[in-house]
Amino acid sequence: xxxxxxxxxxxxxxxxxxxxxxxxxxxxxxxxxxxxxxxxxxxxxxxxxxxxxxxxxxxxxxxxxxxxxxxxxx
Numbered sequence: 277x278x279x280x281x282x283x284x285x286x287x288x289x290x291x292x293x294x295x296x297x298x299x300x301x302x303x304x305x306x307x308x309x310x311x312x313x314x315x316x317x318x319x320x321x322x323x324x325x326x327x328x329x330x331x332x333x334x335x336x337x338x339x340x341x342x343x344x345x346x347x348x349x350x
Contacts, residue, residue: 285349316342
């Protein structure tokens with residue numbers, strides 16, 4: 277099984293919780309790995325709304341266990 281890599285792309289396979297607020301990161305959401313951990317878990321960032329010239333976007337971060345995500349790009 278391939279481990280997550282920093283700045284790699286992942287997709288959630290189960291709902292996860294945001295680490296800074298009570299929002300749920302839904303299964304199927306794509307994100308970017310910010311930190312890969314030796315136990316297979318990772319810290320990742322997800323965009324509910326993209327950053328634009330008029331808006332800062334809406335981003336959340338979550339810590340996912342190995343069974344909560346799949347790698348979609350290495």
